Amino acid sequence: MTQQIEDYALIGDLRTAALVGLDGSIDWLCLPRFDSRAVFATLLGDARNGRWTMAPHSGGRCTRRRYRGDSLILDTEWITSDGAVRVTDFMSPTSARPHVVRSLEGLAGEVPMHTCIDLRMDYGKIVPSLDSVGGHLVATAGPDSVRLRSDVALTATQGTVSGDFVISAGQRLSFTLEHSPSSELELPTVDAADDLATTERYWLEWMGRCTYSGPWADPVKRSLITLKALTFAPTGGILAAATTSLPEQIGGSRNWDYRFCWLRDAAFTLRAFLATGYVEEALAWRDWLVRAVAGDPTGTQIMYAIDGTCHLPELTLDWLPGHAGSTPVRIGNEAATQRQNDVWGEVLDVLHATRAAEDPPHPHDADLERGLVTQLEQNWAEPDNGIWEVRGPQRHFVHSKLMAWVGVDRAVRVLENHHTRESLDELRDLREAIHTEVCHRGFSQARRAFTQSYGSVRLDASVLLMPRYGFLPWADPRMVATVDAIQKDLTRDGLVLRYAVGTEGTNVDGVHGEEGAFLACSFWLADALHGIGRTDEAAELFDRLLSLRNDVGLLSEEYDPSTGRHLGNTPQAFSHAGLITTALHLAEPTATTVQHHPPTWQEAVS
Numbered sequence: 001m002t003q004q005i006e007d008y009a010l011i012g013d014l015r016t017a018a019l020v021g022l023d024g025s026i027d028w029l030c031l032p033r034f035d036s037r038a039v040f041a042t043l044l045g046d047a048r049n050g051r052w053t054m055a056p057h058s059g060g061r062c063t064r065r066r067y068r069g070d071s072l073i074l075d076t077e078w079i080t081s082d083g084a085v086r087v088t089d090f091m092s093p094t095s096a097r098p099h100v101v102r103s104l105e106g107l108a109g110e111v112p113m114h115t116c117i118d119l120r121m122d123y124g125k126i127v128p129s130l131d132s133v134g135g136h137l138v139a140t141a142g143p144d145s146v147r148l149r150s151d152v153a154l155t156a157t158q159g160t161v162s163g164d165f166v167i168s169a170g171q172r173l174s175f176t177l178e179h180s181p182s183s184e185l186e187l188p189t190v191d192a193a194d195d196l197a198t199t200e201r202y203w204l205e206w207m208g209r210c211t212y213s214g215p216w217a218d219p220v221k222r223s224l225i226t227l228k229a230l231t232f233a234p235t236g237g238i239l240a241a242a243t244t245s246l247p248e249q250i251g252g253s254r255n256w257d258y259r260f261c262w263l264r265d266a267a268f269t270l271r272a273f274l275a276t277g278y279v280e281e282a283l284a285w286r287d288w289l290v291r292a293v294a295g296d297p298t299g300t301q302i303m304y305a306i307d308g309t310c311h312l313p314e315l316t317l318d319w320l321p322g323h324a325g326s327t328p329v330r331i332g333n334e335a336a337t338q339r340q341n342d343v344w345g346e347v348l349d350v351l352h353a354t355r356a357a358e359d360p361p362h363p364h365d366a367d368l369e370r371g372l373v374t375q376l377e378q379n380w381a382e383p384d385n386g387i388w389e390v391r392g393p394q395r396h397f398v399h400s401k402l403m404a405w406v407g408v409d410r411a412v413r414v415l416e417n418h419h420t421r422e423s424l425d426e427l428r429d430l431r432e433a434i435h436t437e438v439c440h441r442g443f444s445q446a447r448r449a450f451t452q453s454y455g456s457v458r459l460d461a462s463v464l465l466m467p468r469y470g471f472l473p474w475a476d477p478r479m480v481a482t483v484d485a486i487q488k489d490l491t492r493d494g495l496v497l498r499y500a501v502g503t504e505g506t507n508v509d510g511v512h513g514e515e516g517a518f519l520a521c522s523f524w525l526a527d528a529l530h531g532i533g534r535t536d537e538a539a540e541l542f543d544r545l546l547s548l549r550n551d552v553g554l555l556s557e558e559y560d561p562s563t564g565r566h567l568g569n570t571p572q573a574f575s576h577a578g579l580i581t582t583a584l585h586l587a588e589p590t591a592t593t594v595q596h597h598p599p600t601w602q603e604a605v606s
């Protein structure tokens with residue numbers, strides 16, 4: 001049975017990740033990296049596209065599952081008429097080679113079990129050759145091999161390895177699947193018990209660095225672990241999500257590959273990390289960025305591969321039927337070549353915050369910042385594809401101009417702090433000019449709100465971020481009116497759409513179909529409600545959003561309130577960063593003190 005998006009839990013080793021369904025099947029695994037070709041791709045097709053099942057013979061969904069403490073070790077349990085069994089799934093963040101461990105423990109009785117490993121290399125397409133090497137099975141296709149180690153006898157035919165066995169109370173068994181380049185055939189190196197102890201220690205120590213002590217410890221910690229799981233430890237790159245092509249509309253074509261490092265998404269993640277004590281991650285990302293743009297800091301792209309590669313050609317995988325029939329399945333992402341003028345401000349803002357945590361500053365900081373400011377100065381006045389990466393016509397997006405203001409503002413502050421006069425006056429003038437232009441052209445008196453783009457009356461949730469960056473105070477009546485308008489006209493069942501897609505032919509983003517409520521934007525509305533003094537409503541919305549997490553605390557990109565289903569890639573960094581940030585904001589006093597007698601919006605714009 002195909003699992004739904006919210007049925008999946010994540011395991012990972014900070015190099016790659018796997019999704020494990022409620023039925024105990026690993027339906028998604030790319031090896032050796034997040035962005036490598038998948039060896040299990042049932043997530044985007046069916047059993048023929050590769051998966052690893054591990055469950056009682058009777059099959060079906062587990063009785064319960066949870067992460068072990070504050071770790072990424074997943075315990076899944078079945079209670080059957082024969083007895084009970086626990087499957088512990090994890091990947092080791094400290095091992096030499098990426099591998100998955102599945103450890104079993106009999107809890108009661110004698111449970112007949114079945115496992116089936118359908119290896120399909122190259123995103124579900126290639127049936128690998130199977131060999132027995134030193135008593136272990138090795139599957140090979142092109143550059144990649146995976147080596148299987150099992151405590152029970154397995155049979156192998158045509159790329160499928162399976163086994164039936166009985167596990168008794170107190171008995172422990174383990175299985176490992178380890179990647180290696182096919183030219184380096186070695187025997188499996190993993191010791192499952194040692195690995196489990198090391199992995200548990202790793203997460204315990206990592207969580208020990210957390211400084212959050214507010215009332216939402218469980219969801220905040222789970223979100224932090226999820227964000228950490230989306231970092232690529234070898235380089236410091238940060239992914240937007242662990243998957244490609246999970247649909248934003250079931251059966252639709254809004255299916256994108258998120259296994260890359262967007263500078264914008266990473267900036268949101270890093271703000272959440274910096275605010276909770278995780279400075280090391282921010283420094284590692286800054287070093288990644290320095291290397292990614294090396295040689296030409298004035299030619300920064302909006303996104304890169306996790307190793308800093310700049311070419312991300314977008315292809316479709318025609319042999320995959322897609323998740324719940326949603327095609328095309330895409331790998332790569334054309335958005336890499338877009339002009340998105342918010343990005344320079346996003347990065348300058350987060351570098352500014354990172355600087356505050358590092359003394360002395362990194363020697364490359366000044367070059368990088370100068371390069372970003374140059375790009376900003378050259379581009380900010382041009383129309384662009386914006387934060388939502390629209391594939392329709394470029395526009396003067398208000399959010400892009402906001403972030404241009406943020407970038408210049410942070411550059412001014414750095415120069416002021418260093419008592420440097422070089423270009424300070426020009427930058428101050430530019431900051432003022434952008435602010436005036438946004439207030440003048442970005443606010444629609446007819447709509448009584450900041451809008452999506454200059455001259456438009458469409459709403460866009462991204463302008464909710466304005467006060468968060470210091471562009472306007474929360475109490476500004478234009479902000480209060482904008483929050484009202486978005487809450488009233490840009491929500492579905494109380495959850496926020498990033499924008500109204502529009503009808504075919506007039507749609508704003510140039511992509512067919514509809515989409516769900518955008519979870520990050522819904523967190524931004526909670527922040528905004530708190531900001532303008534409506535804290536009870538903010539807390540209510542936050543509670544609602546927490547209730548949308550799946551059974552193990554994960555959020556995808558979007559949510560369909562009419563079906564109660566998760567939509568889009570999962571788990572999504574944007575959503576989890578939003579959760580952490582809102583939890584932090586709600587713990588602060590509301591920023592607004594004049595809300596009881598606010599000036600009218602007309603007074604403010606006159």
Ligand SMILES: OC[C@H]1O[C@H](O[C@H]2O[C@H](CO)[C@@H](O)[C@H](O)[C@H]2O)[C@H](O)[C@@H](O)[C@@H]1O
Pocket residue numbers: 240256257258262264265333334335387388389390391509511574
């Ligand atoms: O809406 C069309 C675009 O959708 C994707 O972009 C979204 O994901 C990005 C990664 O999380 C995020 O930075 C952006 O704000 C989102 O709109 C897709 O990646 C694009 O290729 C596509 O044009």
